[in-house]
Amino acid sequence: MGKNKLAKFSEMATFDHVIQAPYNKVDQKDHELKGRWKQDFFKNENPLVVELGCGKGEYSVSLAEYFPNKNFIGVDIKGSRMWKGAKQVAERGLENVGFIRTNIEIIGAFFGANEVDEIWLTFPDPQMKKHTKRLTSTSFMNRYKQFLNPEGTIHLKTDSNFQYQYTLAMAKENSFPILAETDDLYASPLLSEVLSIQTFYEKQWRERGLPIKYLSFQLRSDKPLREPDVEIEKDPYRSFGRSARE
DSSP states (O other): OOHHHHHHHHHHTTOTTEEEOOHHHHTTOOOTTTTOIIIIIISSOOOEEEEESOTTOHHHHHHHHHOTTSEEEEEESOHHHHHHHHHHHHHHTOSSEEEEESOGGGGGGTOOTTOEEEEEEESOOOOTTOGGGSTTSHHHHHHHHTTEEEEEEEEEEESOHHHHHHHHHHHHHTTOOEEEEESOGGGSTTOOTTTTOOOHHHHHHHHTTOOOEEEEEOOOOOSOOOOOOOOOOOOOSBOTTSOBOO
16 A cells, blocks of 8 residues: 555544444444434534545535535545545535545445435446446435435436436336436536536546436335336446446
8 A cells, every 4th residue: 555545544534524434344333423413423403415425525525615504424435535525624624524434335324214315426336237236226225215314315417328327217117206307417407506516537527528417316215116127228438447337
């Protein structure tokens, strides 16, 4: 491991707004802050917004600055990436944003019933070979239902047409209320100051000329969730920092 990474990990350990609890530390037990984030971590009753797969944390930090009356938590397992956003929070003195370094597969160990009001999924890996690993699959939707407010919203921003079409089909298959959808956000009237926040990867996608997709929906369903029975063309290009899409 390089000295730069080691220095970042050491500094991360000093940040009060960062919780480091990967799978091997949680050990299948609920975290002590589960159900208590507003009261014990943020010290207020403002709405709680979670960004899953936050990477460098740009979206969480920007949202926190844009919405000072909401609380934000970025979640990712890559501490060396998350360090950038955590460092910005410390430097800017932001009190409404924190980070959890953990595996998203055990996200249910961190949040209680109805505790979260919004979920952002910003450029997740589409995981085209195995749907159970997709952050927008029904296996993850069942996890989110355990802590997302029934009136809460899931936001997806992605460069991947495969991810977008799959998620749209999944939402329709399960009769989730769809709030907004576009396969070309920057040519859409849906574009807003919030949706125009760009992550490191989004800037690179746009430089390639790839249209950004956006979808938002709710998880209001009392029936067992079903995977969509559809064939979706796979993305033909390579991702930044990921393995080949095909």
